[in-house]
Amino acid sequence: MLRAGAVTGGLCAALIMASAAMAQVPPDPNNPNEAVPEKYSYTPYGEPIKLEQARKVAAAALAEATKRGWPMCISVVGPTGELVYFEKMDDCQYASIQISQHKARAAARYRRPTVVFERLLGKGPFFSYLATLDDVIASRGGNPLVVDGKIIGAIGVSGGTGSQDDTISQAGAKAAQ
C-alpha cells in the first residue's frame, strides 16, 4: 500500500511538471474549435414567462401529443431554467419527468434548441467537449420560447423518440408567439 502511494505521488508530480512545461498548447489545425469568430450573435433574455402563458404553451403541446396519441411529459421553464409549469400525460414513461425538465432547462440556459447539442456531438470527437459542460442534454425536444425577439423561457418535451419529442415541443413553442 505504501509503495503504491509513493508511485502514484511520483506520477502526479510528473504530470504537474508536464502541464507546467506545456502552458502554451500549440494550435491543432484540424480542430474547428480553434477558430475565433468575430461575431457573437445571441437572442437576449426578456421578461420571465407568466403562468397563464406557460399553460397556453403546454396546452398546445398537449393537444398535439393527444392528437397523435403520444404520451409525453411537458415542462415549461423561465429564462433561468426554473420550472413554471409541468404535466405528465397518462402512461408516459417515468424517465421523461426528469428528461423533459432537463431539456427545457438546457434550452433556456444555453439559449438554443437542444437539437444543436445533438447535431454537434454527432459530428465527432472535436465536439465531445460539449458533454462536459454543465446541464447539457444532447437530445432534441428542448426549445426556447421567443416572443418579440426575446427569450421568455423554454419548453422541454420527452416521452417518445427525439424527433417525436421535438415535434410536440415545437407545437408548444409556436403557441408562445
Next chain:
Amino acid sequence: MKQRPMLTLDDCKKISAAAEAEARRNNWNVCIAILDDGGHLLHLARMDGATPANARIALEKGRTAAETRRSTANWQERVAKRIELLRMPQVTPVQGGVPIVVEGTCVGAVGVSGVQSHEDEQIAAAGIKALG
C-alpha cells in the same frame, strides 16, 4: 390481483385548478405540485410571484407526503418532539404537503409552498377536496 386507484392527468388538473383558485381567493402566490404515490411529479404550476425556491419546496413537501403516506404537518409535529427524525432520508418536515387518499389508499400527494405553512396546507387541502 389487487387493483388500486391511480391519479390521471385530468384528476391532477382538477386538483391544481381548485388549489390555485383557493390561493387566488386569498391573494396568495404559491407553487402547487402534485405527485403520485412513488413521489414522481405529475403536475406542477408556479403562480406569478412564487419563487424558484417555492417550486423546489412544494415538490419536496409533496414527495414527503406521498412516499411516507403522512402529511408534512404530522412530520413537523413529530420532529418537534423527536429531533432525531430530522435524519430521516428525503423528508421535508414542514406543513404544506398532504397525502391524497382514495378508497383508503394513498394515490399521491399535493405539496404547496409560497405563504405561511398552515396556509400552504389550506391550499393543498382545497385542491384535494375538488377530487370529490
